Amino acid sequence: MTPGQIYSRLYRAYGPQHWWPGDTPFEIMVGAILTQNTAWPNVERAISNLRANNALAPQRIAAVHVRRLATWLKPSGYFNIKAKRLKSFCRWLMAAGCVHALGKLDTPLLRHQLLAVHGIGPETADDILLYAFSRPVFVIDAYTRRVFERLGMIAGNEGYETLRHWFESGLAKERDKVRVFNEYHALIVRHGKDYCKVRPRCAQCCLRTVCLSAQV
DNA sequence: AACCAGGAGACAT
DNA sequence: ATGTCTCATGGT
Known part of the structure; x- marks a missing residue:
């Protein structure tokens, strides 16, 4: 059994997932930070709060006080930490100019830049x-490890x-x-x-x- | 009523 | 390099 065959089975079972939920690239990036170890419905509440406060x-995120930002992030948990993370991310974004400017960087460089931002891990x-950014990178998360460990295709503790x-x-x-990477992770x-x-x-x-x- | 969620950083070893 | 602790709300 190959990863490609697993993908076929999952796609047949569930169909297209239409990821990532979010209207703009910026909203997707905010969601990516807020959903760290957090259930998605809670993230949507926090994003709604952000939108409601314009x-x-x-x-806006870079300018607002962390204490106030944290109150908006409350439903998504870890609000004090995530307020700092969102602000450092937005500072980086503004220093780079805009999303469009970052889109001109090649993938390895852009990835390196992202990892240098406080609060953004792999x-x-x-x-x-x-x-x-629609770049061909495969996202590894806890589910990926768990599913493929149980399938006997990985050990689960790889880097x-x-x-x-x-x-x-x-x-x-x-x-x-x-x-494919987009659909597979979803x-x-x-x-x-x-x-x-x-x-x-x-x-x-x-599966x-x-x-x-x-199981042998 | 514990258990868990679309992780990452700080810190110790 | 590798392991443990902390951060926090809301659904099951």
């Missing part, structure tokens, strides 16, 4: 690269970069990578939420037979 723009950087390169290599033709999360949780619910899972044959 604060869904880098200049997964958040790759969320932003893939879903806001982030090891797994990222493993998924990125040979999964799709060059011009299809962005579309499908993994969808599948993870429905069935492959900490306490799995394998009864109706579309159940694959998992069972891996």
Whole structure:
């Protein structure tokens, strides 16, 4: 069983996921930071608060006081930390000029720049690269590790970069990578939420037979 | 009523 | 390099 075949099964089972939820690249980037170890519905509440206060723009977030920003972020949890992270991200964005200016950087450089921002780690950087900048990077998250560990295809404790390169290599033709990586990560999360949780619910899972044959 | 969620940074070893 | 602690709200 290859990662490509798993993708086919997931896509057949769930269909297109239409990721990332968000109207603009900037909103997608904000969501990527706010969803760190946090359920998405809580992030939507926080984003609604930002929009209601006309604060869904880098200049506004950079200008507003952290204490006030934190009150808007409250529903998404870790609000004090995330207020700082959003501000440092927006400062970086403004220093670079704008989203369009950053779009001219090549992917390795842009990734390096993102990782240098306080509060942006490997997964958040790759969320932003893939879903806001349409770059061919594969996002590795807790669900990715869990699902593929249970499938017996990885050990689960590999380093982030090891797994990222493993998924990125040979999964799709060059011009299809962005579309496939986009859909694949969304499908993994969808599948993870429905069935492959900490306490799995394998009864109706579309990968159940694959998992069972891996249990040896 | 614990348990968990679309992680990352600080700090110790 | 690798492991542990902290951060916090809301749904199940």
